[in-house]
Amino acid sequence: MKDYNQYINELKGFKVPVDYNQQYQKIDQKVSISRFFTIPKLSLAIASAALALFLGFFVYSNSLYQPTSKNGELLVYVFDTESEESSPVIDYIFEGGEENEK
């Protein structure tokens, strides 16, 4: 009957052949693939920061060239500011100057 030591000796003697050079080539291929897909964390952080800065600057510089009112609408800006000023000339035109004179 086969005992434990006999089994372990069989296991020790059991050697599977392998082509180490071929295995090394496969490892090398996998290393180059993983290198290609692995972006260094520092580069990724710098690229993200640069992109955020660029977008921030773009949004900011755009806002400089567009006139905006308090409500954000151009026509409201024009009419509201005119009426707020309540100039007598404007009042005359819009509220019917002739009637007032009478």
Next chain:
Amino acid sequence: MSNLIFSEVYTAHKGRVWSLSSRYVKLQSDKEDLLQEVFLNVHKALPRFRGEASLETWIYRITVNTAINYLKKQKRHQKITQVLGGLRIMDTVEVAESVDSTILKPLEKLNPQQRTIILLSDVEEKALDEIAEILQVPVGTVKSNLHRAREIVKKEVIKNEGL
């Protein structure tokens, strides 16, 4: 670390890694796949190697961890294949019984840690404290697991011989 140093590490330790890793899985393609995965992990971790343990112990640690993860992955895959096979979505592939599967059969009853301890202690002839360092567990844990693993294998050897 440069490729040159990795190639030196590969040359120096390939035999040891193959000897251990090839006893975890049955199929030749899986054995080769596992060897490649071990050295890929070695390549990734080499720049962080600080020399706290010897290079040999460190490589054994990577081998063992990679092999245990590989076994877990295989088990998950087998379960999925069984479920899909049961639903007739996928054909289950019967693996032909080879010398490998016969000789490794008694080890299949062990959990991954017990299998590792048997292989390192009785096949690779490592000292218990070295195994404890590789597995990062107390020596007492190695001793108790080794005892339990030997009992299981003894029973399995007798059982398989009767077949």
